[in-house]
Amino acid sequence: MRSPRIGARLGSGLAAALLVATGLAASAPTALAQAPASAYAGIVPAPVKVTPNASATFTITPATRIVVQPGVETAGVGSYLGQLLRRPTGFALPVTPSTSAQANTISLLLTGADPAVGEQGYQLDTTADRVVIRATTPAGLFAGVQTLRQLLPASAESARTQRGPWTVPGGSVLDHPRFGYRGAHLDVARHFFPVETVKRYIDEIAAYKINTLHLHLTDDQGWRIEIKSWPKLATYGGSTQVGGGPGGHYTQEQYKEIIAHAASRQMTVIPEFDMPGHTNSALASYAELNCDGVAPPLRTDIAVGYSSLCINKDITYKFVDDVVREIAALTPGKYFHLGGDEAHATSDADYNTFMTKALPILAKHGKTAMGWHEVAKAKPAAPTSTVIQFWDTKASNPAVAEAAARGNKVLMSPANKAYLDMKYNASSPLGLNWAGYIEVQDAYNWDPATYAQGVGESSVFGVEAPLWSETLKTLADIEYMAFPRLPAIAELGWSPASSHNWDAFKQRLAAQGPRWDAAGINYYKSPQVPWPTTNPGSCDNPAWESAKIYTGGTLVSHGNHEWRAKWWTRGDEPGSTGRWGVWEDLGSCA
Numbered sequence: 251m252r253s254p255r256i257g258a259r260l261g262s263g264l265a266a267a268l269l270v271a272t273g274l275a276a277s278a279p280t281a282l283a284q285a286p287a288s289a290y291a292g293i294v295p296a297p298v299k300v301t302p303n304a305s306a307t308f309t310i311t312p313a314t315r316i317v318v319q320p321g322v323e324t325a326g327v328g329s330y331l332g333q334l335l336r337r338p339t340g341f342a343l344p345v346t347p348s349t350s351a352q353a354n355t356i357s358l359l360l361t362g363a364d365p366a367v368g369e370q371g372y373q374l375d376t377t378a379d380r381v382v383i384r385a386t387t388p389a390g391l392f393a394g395v396q397t398l399r400q401l402l403p404a405s406a407e408s409a410r411t412q413r414g415p416w417t418v419p420g421g422s423v424l425d426h427p428r429f430g431y432r433g434a435h436l437d438v439a440r441h442f443f444p445v446e447t448v449k450r451y452i453d454e455i456a457a458y459k460i461n462t463l464h465l466h467l468t469d470d471q472g473w474r475i476e477i478k479s480w481p482k483l484a485t486y487g488g489s490t491q492v493g494g495g496p497g498g499h500y501t502q503e504q505y506k507e508i509i510a511h512a513a514s515r516q517m518t519v520i521p522e523f524d525m526p527g528h529t530n531s532a533l534a535s536y537a538e539l540n541c542d543g544v545a546p547p548l549r550t551d552i553a554v555g556y557s558s559l560c561i562n563k564d565i566t567y568k569f570v571d572d573v574v575r576e577i578a579a580l581t582p583g584k585y586f587h588l589g590g591d592e593a594h595a596t597s598d599a600d601y602n603t604f605m606t607k608a609l610p611i612l613a614k615h616g617k618t619a620m621g622w623h624e625v626a627k628a629k630p631a632a633p634t635s636t637v638i639q640f641w642d643t644k645a646s647n648p649a650v651a652e653a654a655a656r657g658n659k660v661l662m663s664p665a666n667k668a669y670l671d672m673k674y675n676a677s678s679p680l681g682l683n684w685a686g687y688i689e690v691q692d693a694y695n696w697d698p699a700t701y702a703q704g705v706g707e708s709s710v711f712g713v714e715a716p717l718w719s720e721t722l723k724t725l726a727d728i729e730y731m732a733f734p735r736l737p738a739i740a741e742l743g744w745s746p747a748s749s750h751n752w753d754a755f756k757q758r759l760a761a762q763g764p765r766w767d768a769a770g771i772n773y774y775k776s777p778q779v780p781w782p783t784t785n786p787g788s789c790d791n792p793a794w795e796s797a798k799i800y801t802g803g804t805l806v807s808h809g810n811h812e813w814r815a816k817w818w819t820r821g822d823e824p825g826s827t828g829r830w831g832v833w834e835d836l837g838s839c840a
């Protein structure tokens with residue numbers, strides 16, 4: 251897996267990636283050969299256009315300042331950039347408002363951007379004495395900041411002060427997304443995740459220009475948010491989870507905290523309340539929601555399709571109205587997801603009745619509906635404003651094609667490509683496999699605009715990577731399933747279709763590995779990706795050897811990091827079991 255020739259292979263791969271990303275013709279090999287193994291060629295998602303300038307390098311020093319266009323929103327992006335860079339550099343990096351770029355600054359400006367950047371794109375120019383990011387919106391500046399991060403050494407991702415130097419290679423980027431919506435979904439119902447875990451996941455996916463977090467807040471096994479008018483939903487319905495653990499729920503204050511954190515990462519939260527199926531936790535909490543007036547027991551198994559709200563009771567719609575009213579009032583985003591999937595315990599006629607009554611409740615509270623693709627079958631048809639989330643494993647789904655023909659937009663999450671909870675292969679320790687195994691190349695090799703029959707580019711709302719949590723209990727578990735596949739889906743959502751190329755992508759992905767190592771992200775080291783070779787012995791410790799026995803407290807170097815054995819270990823590769831595994835990551839050696 252780790253051959254000494256990887257360095258050489260990486261060099262040529264980077265040149266190939268550069269070729270794709272810049273759109274240069276294959277007839278310019280000399281120019282490419284002269285280009286350094288440029289950080290510009292390693293950016294994920296691939297930018298629309300990069301133009302490295304090997305003769306200039308900007309270096310962040312203790313005197314560097316961050317300049318922001320006057321205004322609160324831009325100041326927010328500036329202070330975020332400051333937070334990112336202060337920890338590894340140890341520099342002060344003050345943020346000062348000004349309308350122009352100055353020497354020894356990183357400037358975030360809302361003026362002068364190439365109009366091609368649109369609402370979410372940016373332009374980044376690095377010369378010897380400054381970095382200037384220009385955009386038309388704070389979201390664009392934020393995207394530019396994510397690109398800048400990837401131009402810095404990997405150790406810039408460390409939470410502890412590192413040595414530097416903090417160089418940004420000279421060059422320019424002009425960039426804008428293919429789709430306006432690039433989402434990640436997180437199931438906090440099957441296993442509950444605390445606020446800090448959700449915030450950390452937001453931070454990790456924002457780095458790949460994901461701009462929407464779809465929170466799956468309710469399911470059979472748990473109701474995860476306080477509803478003041480129906481308090482038992484959270485206190486009882488949220489009191490367990492898959493496997494029988496204690497579960498948990500967010501207070502409305504905590505939900506607002508998640509939304510505010512997402513907003514500071516230019517990300518919108520879409521709440522999902524899955525109905526009329528996937529509702530056992532609600533039915534267990536309130537007997538009156540059941541047709542027979544009897545509350546079922548809480549469930550901690552992973553079966554699906556057995557629960558349904560009682561379609562012909564008025565109280566069901568009072569319940570829907572109360573939930574939507576309370577949550578809509580706390581949710582700044584336009585969209586509200588009503589689930590609608592796998593309602594196998596609801597007859598088609600009842601399903602239609604439910605959607606006919608429930609969808610207008612969303613509109614009444616000022617929200618536009620999203621639903622899993624079963625919603626496309628509802629009769630009368632859901633309004634054309636309803637976004638249909640495609641999760642099929644088959645390319646042919648006539649109901650979705652008909653909805654697209656009526657004018658509904660379709661969010662692409664095919665389960666056999668984009669589901670981050672599917673195992674990578676038969677030996678993956680986590681995940682399910684009902685939609686197949688999804689290696690990194692499978693997650694990457696599809697086109698959102700041609701995948702589903704009858705759903706062309708103009709019908710595609712965007713892409714989303716769902717992460718269901720039946721088998722996932724911790725942040726490390728989430729990270730292991732999301733990385734490296736989430737960046738693959740993020741690239742499908744952001745990068746031009748013309749840049750799509752697995753051989754180039756895997757090289758760019760490889761360049762992310764040291765960043766995840768430095769950040770302490772627990773990723774799957776797919777054998778499909780030529781991760782850079784390690785740099786043994788660059789710390790003042792012996793290199794880790796897989797055959798050796800180590801006792802607790804021993805220090806080794808591995809993957810350009812320093813590690814301390816937490817207890818007796820043999821054969822456990824540092825980093826392979828997560829941040830708090832057998833080895834403690836003491837940080838990058840850089």
Ligand code: TNX
Nearest residue numbers: 554591592622641671682718
């Ligand atoms: C199907 S996809 C589901 C979820 C499960 C998931 C597991 C969809 C809309 N429903 O309830 O958690 O499979 O992969």
